[in-house]
Amino acid sequence: MPTPTPLLRCLVVDDDPLSVQVVANCITNTPFLTPAGSFDSAPAAAEALRTQPVDLLFLDVEMPLMSGLDLLSTLQNPPLVILITSSKHYAVEAFEHDVVDYLVKPISYARFLKAAQKALELADAAALASMPSPTATGTDPDFTFVKVDTKLVKVLFDTVCYVEALGDYVHIVMPHSKLIVYSTMKAVEEKFPASIFVRAHRSFIVNLRRVQAIEDNTITIENKQIPIGQTYLREVLQRLNKF
Known part of the structure; x- marks a missing residue:
């Protein structure tokens, strides 16, 4: 019998309330994603992630006090990350952090879904790799x-x-x-x-x-x-x- 597709717990970190709402709506409309809250600053998210790990982080790059990329550099065991920004010039630096994908605002649901499916495939591959080998x-x-x-x-x-x-x-x-x-x-x-x-x-x-x-x-x-x-x-x- 097929194993049910797991739900990926998603945290949104963005200082733009409208952007948070757009991403939250996309999460709600994606069957294999489930919301795990949101934060409007990287320091608050960093503190929360230490005690409440999630599977997937939707992270804005440009934020006051600490950028999304700065937040990533502080996480010892980061979850899967999809970066969100209004500027394309962060792309190279973003992928140096092994992020799943890079979304540019304004975000369409089709593009969001493509990135989310990539995250699901990576999560599934990691789960299968962690299963005991035959030997x-x-x-x-x-x-x-x-x-x-x-x-x-x-x-x-x-x-x-x-x-x-x-x-x-x-x-x-x-x-x-x-x-x-x-x-x-x-x-x-x-x-x-x-x-x-x-x-x-x-x-x-x-x-x-x-x-x-x-x-x-x-x-x-x-x-x-x-x-x-x-x-x-x-x-x-x-x-x-x-x-």
Whole structure:
């Protein structure tokens, strides 16, 4: 049964009451977001965040006493952050703080929703990465669950031919189908058992049981030619010889 989409608790920090109201309305109209209050100054928000952590912070950049960027630099464990400002020239500095997105006033709901969905995907990816890996449990299970859109899908390890990285997503490829998952290759390596899978390239993880041939630094699986990166070649050959 699919796991319900979690609600992200959202705090708004902005000294402009109208802007606070606009963002608050957007939060209320977004099913996976829930309001957790607002502050009109960065110092007040900093104090609140020490005792009442939230999942997502909508933060204005330009505020008196302390800017939004200054606030971020004081937080030891900041939540996901979407910056809001009337000026575009803060964009480069904003992303140096690893913010989720950067919204320029006036904010449209369509643009707000796009940023919020990005935050949800990051929160989901972090939650999945924190789940115990197969080796951490001391067992070697036959399956795992991955999140595809809004549902968790069961993946039987033996059915997976290979995993390919494409941008911010990975394709989990099976003989007659594939799953597109918002994830990193590192997260896949942690969830897929090393007894079966090996990293063959920075963009590929292969199922050793599915390897049909290896020639000229290329692995063949289901007629797919998969390159072996030079940094992975020794490990792949060792694993195949021991398999």
